[in-house]
């Protein structure tokens with residue numbers, strides 16, 4: 001788990017075949033390739049087959065790879081995850097989908113008690129190479145249970161790994177990487193970013209910038225005065241904030257955590273030792289959120305150099321609200337700027 | 350299939366002409382509002398909606414059997430027709446589709462309609478608990494309040510449904526399990542969803558009487574639901590009704606049914622429109638005439654206009670409610686978050 005912090009970044013090779021696509025297309029392409037490369041990979045869930053998923057992430061995959069490889073299940077999340085366990089025991093590489101984040105709750109028993117523990121329980125003889133795709137987080141004015149942020153819940157469970165892409169390039173590479181791992185990975189797709197287009201460099205199969213670790217965090221914008229730590233849809237928002245702050249002469253570094261478990265403590269430390277200030281931004285509620293974990297990791301490695309306590313800008317400790325109040329709930333540009341201000345103006349007592 | 354003992358008393362009485370006309374008026378109102386809601390979504394008045402085109406008979410017929418002075422209904426996200434039949438304020442109901450408040454703005458205790466439920470099979474066990482409460486409260490057999498819970502063929506795959514059926518049967522709880530089998534769970538047809546032939550067939554395994562009925566025949570639906578209510582009310586335990594119907598058009602306003610079935614398949618599967626079918630019957634039996642049908646439609650149009658204005662006038666709820674309604678007794682942490690939010694959003 002290491003990733004060098006690249007001041008200014010390394011230029012991509014000019015010959016690299018980059019192509020513009022949406023995150024939906026990038027994920028679809030990654031799954032297509034995973035199916036082609038691994039005959040043991042299978043994709044299933046509610047409406048994944050003929051419909052191509054309600055978000056079309058599995059669009060066309062059943063037609064191309066057949067009904068044995070890509071199939072619809074009955075409408076039962078516990079069933080979907082329980083089935084994944086058995087398929088993994090039989091040597092398959094299941095890539096199940098839970099249709100929306102909030103419907104992972106009915107599957108929690110299977111995820112926590114079975115998926116996460118089978119390898120341990122069997123002393124490593126029954127690995128669980130399961131990649132659970134979960135369209136995650138809010139921002140689309142959806143009905144109840146269609147906009148939850150479950151990362152802390154998943155990250156808390158021993159035996160699970162958790163990752164979330166922030167743009168099409170990350171989506172393509174992180175999914176390809178996750179879907180070839182021997183351990184359970186919860187792959188949290190920021191659904192509000194599905195239709196956002198971006199450049200995907202298909203040649204970088206290590207899923208990392210500049211040849212670093214595919215399991216590391218990644219600096220999306222280098223800066224000197226403060227580190228914004230984010231993941232998923234909040235990365236794009238933090239990049240926007242950084243541009244605005246730059247107009248006031250504040251030079252912000254944006255770190256895309258990418259892996260929410262395990263967290264890349266080294267990259268966090270390296271960034272904050274340089275900027276000496278940090279704000280964590282997430283959509284999930286504040287209390288016991290992943291921001292607390294990140295803040296502690298920063299404190300541990302940067303206590304001596306920190307100029308201010310690590311701040312958090314997050315959702316609130318309220319059930320995810322209806323669409324009309326969504327913009328009040330999700331950290332917006334103003335609230336992130338306030339968080340930055342609190343850190344910049346902090347005076348030791 | 351019909352394993353329910355035949356009804357006697359009120360439940361066995363045929364519907365009166367006035368009741369039949371009322372059912373028709375309700376179906377027209379529901380049909381019209383449903384079509385309007387889809388139009389409103391396309392016009393940007395509401396962000397989303399779950400249509401029920403073709404399910405009017407199942408919804409109006411079952412809702413018609415509810416006694417709102419003592420029964421309680423546990424809906425999913427698609428029971429607008431039931432709500433309308435039960436007399437729920439439709440602006441308050443549609444507020445959930447306006448993205449104003451998740452469960453809708455109606456009062457569940459007063460309307461006897463539980464909040465709108467987005468989790469498939471989420472409230473099926475709730476109904477069993479509520480119904481068992483009737484038994485615990487010592488309500489005499491014959492006057493038990495009945496819980497009716499709605500779910501789909503897709504939802505019947507959930508483990509919660511099986512637990513609910515078993516609990517209700519073991520405890521002889523006064524529950525009516527009303528399954529609207531509309532042929533589809535988004536893109537997946539019933540035969541890929543339900544093993545054992547039908548949902549109704551499963552009831553036998555729990556020793557529970559069940560009825561599989563023509564859910565497009567509103568009279569059949571009222572009669573079956575009344576029989577089931579009478580059975581449950583008299584302390585004889587739960588009943589499962591599987592109303593066979595068909596969801597025409599999309600599953601929700603963000604669905605694209607062209608990806609999983611053709612229009613021809615839809616036409617063949619759907620059969621005769623339940624509203625048109627009922628109209629023909631009322632005409633043939635001389636219970637209603639052209640003037641009555643025209644008036645029913647005019648009333649539905651007037652209602653729609655009234656509702657659209659009400660829905661458009663619905664403002665967002667104040668952001669403070671997001672914090673105030675989490676607990677009965679709030680926490681210091683939440684108060685601090687609310688204060689912070691007020692300050693940063695300049696709402697003070």
Ligand SMILES: Cc1ncc(C[n+]2csc(CCOP(=O)(O)OP(=O)(O)O)c2C)c(N)n1
Pocket residue numbers: 046075077099100103106427467468469470500501502503504505529531533534535596600
């Ligand atoms: C637990 C859960 N999983 C997934 C979903 C997403 N979803 C919403 S409706 C639906 C299909 C429901 O089918 P059915 O129960 O037959 O009811 P219908 O919508 O056809 O009336 C799905 C998969 C959900 N709401 N809840």
